[in-house]
Amino acid sequence: MRVWGWILYGVLAAIGLGGFFLRFATGHQLAGYGSYVPWGLWVAAYIYFIGLSAGAFLLSALVYVFGVRKLEPIAPLALVVALASLLMALVTIWFDLGHMERFYYVYLRPNFRSMMAWMVWLYTAYGLLLLAELYYALRRHLPRYVDRGGITGFLARLLVKGRKTPFTQEEIHRDEGIIKVLGTIGVPLAIAFHGGVGALFGTVVAQDLWHSPIYPILFLTGALLSGGALITAVYVFFWPRKDEEWRELSLFLGRIVLGLILFDLLLEWAEYSIPMWYGVGPEFKALWSTLFGRFWYVYWVFHILIGVVVPIGLLLAWGLRGRVKAIGLASFLVAITFLAIRLNLVIPSLVHPKLEGLMNAYRDHRLVFAYLPTWFEWSVVVFSVALGFTVTYVLVRILPVIEGKLLKEVA
Amino acid sequence: MPRYAMAIDLSLCVGCAACAVACKMENEVPPGVYNLWIREREVGTYPDLWVEFRPEQCLHCENPPCVPVCPTGASYQTEEGLVLVDPRKCIACGACIAACPYDARYLHPAGHVSKCTFCAHRIAQGRLPACVETCPTLCRTFGDLDDPESPVSKALKEAGRMDVLRPELGTRPKLFYLNAPSKKGLTREKEVRHD
Incomplete structure (x- = not known):
C-alpha cells in the first residue's frame, strides 16, 4: 500500500514538474482561458486551496483560542x-499572473481600494502568524533534538539556541498564552482574508453571478x-496510532463534517434558489447553465453526488456508527470535490457575454466565451498539490x- | 482641464470597419486581440428588417469599475478622464478584465492588460484618435465635453437620441451612441451629464 502511495506521488510529482516547466517555458499560451474568460482553473484552485488553509487554521483555533481540548492532538x-x-494557494495564483516577476509590486505600490491588494497583505500577515x-506550539519539544544531526538537529539548535534543558511547565504555560494571543489575532485575520476572497468576487458589479x-x-x-x-x-x-482516542476524535470530527456539509448546503440553496426562483434575469441564465448546461456533471456528479450525497450516506450508514474509515473516506471525498464548487463559482459567470452579440464581433481562438481547462492547466495544479504534500510530509x-x-x- | 468623450452616430455608420483597422495599425494591436470591434446584429422582423452596426470599445467611464480593483494601480484614470493601463505596473492578474462590464479589456500577448486608450498619445499631440480621423462617414466625433463648441458637445446637442451602454450600472460612460436606428436600440440613459 505504502509503495503504491509513493508511486502515485512520483507520478503526480513528474506531471507537476512538467507543468511547472511548461508554465515558465510557454507562459499562458497552453492555457484554455483568453480575453473574455480571463480566470480559469488556477483561480478556482487558488480559492480552493486558500479555503483549505483557512479551514485548517480555524480548526486549530478551536484548540488554541477556544480551548476545545479534545482536538488538541491534531x-x-x-x-x-x-x-x-x-x-499551494499562493503558488497557484502566482502562476496565474501574466507578469509573475512583478508580484512584489503589490507590496511596493499597493492600491488599497483593490480587494486583491488587501488579500496579498492579509495573506502575508497570516503566513507570518x-x-x-x-x-510557539513546537519549540517546547525541541530541546530533545538539539544533539541530533541533520536538519532536525540544525533547526532545533537554531530555534531554541542550543538549549538542552526541557521547557518548564511555567514556560510551556507562557508559550500557550502567546499562542492564544496569536490565534486570537488569527481568527479575525482568517475571517478577513477568506471572507475577503468572497468579497473580491462579490464586489465585482460587472459579474451578475458574483455580485452577491x-x-x-x-x-x-x-x-x-x-x-x-x-x-x-x-x-x-x-x-x-489507531487507538481509542483516535477513534473518539474521528467520530467527533465526523459529526463536525456532517454538520458543515448540511450548513453549506443550506447556504448553497440560498445562493441558487433566490436568483433562480422566478426564472428571469442574467443570474438565472448563468445558474441554469451551471446546473443543466454543457458542464452539468461538475455540479451534479462531482459536487452533489460525490461531494454531498455519498459522504452523507457514508457518515450516516457507517461512519458515525463506529466505522471510522468511512468517516475518513467521506471527508476525503468532501475535501477533494470541493474544487467542483470553486470551479462553478469562477467559470459560469465569466462565460456569459456581458454585451449581447459580442461573441460574433470577431472570430479568434482567444475571443471565445467558452472555457475548458487544458491538460497544461491541470498539470500546474498537480504541481501545487505535490508541493503541498511534500511540504507537509517534510x-x-x-x-x-x-x-x-x-x-x-510515532510511526 | 478637458474632459474627453467620443460620440458615434449610428445612423451614419456603414459597418466598414475602417475604424477597427486604423486602431489596429495605430496602436500596433497584435493578432487575436482588439481594442475596437464592430457589433453587427439583425433587428426587427421581415419586412421591417435591418442590420445595425455598432462599434464598441472601452467607454472611458467616469466611474470606472476596472480602476479600483487593480492591486498595483496600473489601471488608472487621468485628469482628462481617460482610463488607461500602465503596462510597466501591470501584473496581469485579470481583475480589471473581470470587473469591466463591457468586456473591453484583454490580456495582451506581451503579458499585460490592454484596451482602447482613446489614442492618448495622439491626443497629447493635439490630434484626433485614429478611429475618428479615419471614419469615412464622419460618424465619430471626439472632444471636450466641457467645451460647448467641441465637435462631441455639438453632436450630443444636435442628436435626436442619445444612449450609453448599460446605464443602470452607474459607470457613466463617455462613449455615446447617437441616433440609434433600431427600435429596440440600446437602453436609453435618462440623465447624461455633459454640462
Whole structure:
C-alpha cells in the first residue's frame, strides 16, 4: 500500500514538474482561458486551496483560542496543513499572473481600494502568524533534538539556541498564552482574508453571478467544511496510532463534517434558489447553465453526488456508527470535490457575454466565451498539490508535529 | 482641464470597419486581440428588417469599475478622464478584465492588460484618435465635453437620441451612441451629464 502511495506521488510529482516547466517555458499560451474568460482553473484552485488553509487554521483555533481540548492532538498538524495549503494557494495564483516577476509590486505600490491588494497583505500577515504560532506550539519539544544531526538537529539548535534543558511547565504555560494571543489575532485575520476572497468576487458589479452579499459567508463556510474535511481525512488515514482516542476524535470530527456539509448546503440553496426562483434575469441564465448546461456533471456528479450525497450516506450508514474509515473516506471525498464548487463559482459567470452579440464581433481562438481547462492547466495544479504534500510530509518528518514527536518516532 | 468623450452616430455608420483597422495599425494591436470591434446584429422582423452596426470599445467611464480593483494601480484614470493601463505596473492578474462590464479589456500577448486608450498619445499631440480621423462617414466625433463648441458637445446637442451602454450600472460612460436606428436600440440613459 505504502509503495503504491509513493508511486502515485512520483507520478503526480513528474506531471507537476512538467507543468511547472511548461508554465515558465510557454507562459499562458497552453492555457484554455483568453480575453473574455480571463480566470480559469488556477483561480478556482487558488480559492480552493486558500479555503483549505483557512479551514485548517480555524480548526486549530478551536484548540488554541477556544480551548476545545479534545482536538488538541491534531492542532499542530492543522497548522502545518494550513501553512502548506497557503503555499499551494499562493503558488497557484502566482502562476496565474501574466507578469509573475512583478508580484512584489503589490507590496511596493499597493492600491488599497483593490480587494486583491488587501488579500496579498492579509495573506502575508497570516503566513507570518502561522509560522510564529507553529514556532510557539513546537519549540517546547525541541530541546530533545538539539544533539541530533541533520536538519532536525540544525533547526532545533537554531530555534531554541542550543538549549538542552526541557521547557518548564511555567514556560510551556507562557508559550500557550502567546499562542492564544496569536490565534486570537488569527481568527479575525482568517475571517478577513477568506471572507475577503468572497468579497473580491462579490464586489465585482460587472459579474451578475458574483455580485452577491452572501459570498463572503459562503466562502467562510466552505473553508471550514473543506479544511475541516481535509484534516479529518488526514487524521483518520495517516494518524500513526489507531487507538481509542483516535477513534473518539474521528467520530467527533465526523459529526463536525456532517454538520458543515448540511450548513453549506443550506447556504448553497440560498445562493441558487433566490436568483433562480422566478426564472428571469442574467443570474438565472448563468445558474441554469451551471446546473443543466454543457458542464452539468461538475455540479451534479462531482459536487452533489460525490461531494454531498455519498459522504452523507457514508457518515450516516457507517461512519458515525463506529466505522471510522468511512468517516475518513467521506471527508476525503468532501475535501477533494470541493474544487467542483470553486470551479462553478469562477467559470459560469465569466462565460456569459456581458454585451449581447459580442461573441460574433470577431472570430479568434482567444475571443471565445467558452472555457475548458487544458491538460497544461491541470498539470500546474498537480504541481501545487505535490508541493503541498511534500511540504507537509517534510515538516512532519523534521519537526515534532505529531504528539511532540517526529513522524518516524510515532510511526 | 478637458474632459474627453467620443460620440458615434449610428445612423451614419456603414459597418466598414475602417475604424477597427486604423486602431489596429495605430496602436500596433497584435493578432487575436482588439481594442475596437464592430457589433453587427439583425433587428426587427421581415419586412421591417435591418442590420445595425455598432462599434464598441472601452467607454472611458467616469466611474470606472476596472480602476479600483487593480492591486498595483496600473489601471488608472487621468485628469482628462481617460482610463488607461500602465503596462510597466501591470501584473496581469485579470481583475480589471473581470470587473469591466463591457468586456473591453484583454490580456495582451506581451503579458499585460490592454484596451482602447482613446489614442492618448495622439491626443497629447493635439490630434484626433485614429478611429475618428479615419471614419469615412464622419460618424465619430471626439472632444471636450466641457467645451460647448467641441465637435462631441455639438453632436450630443444636435442628436435626436442619445444612449450609453448599460446605464443602470452607474459607470457613466463617455462613449455615446447617437441616433440609434433600431427600435429596440440600446437602453436609453435618462440623465447624461455633459454640462
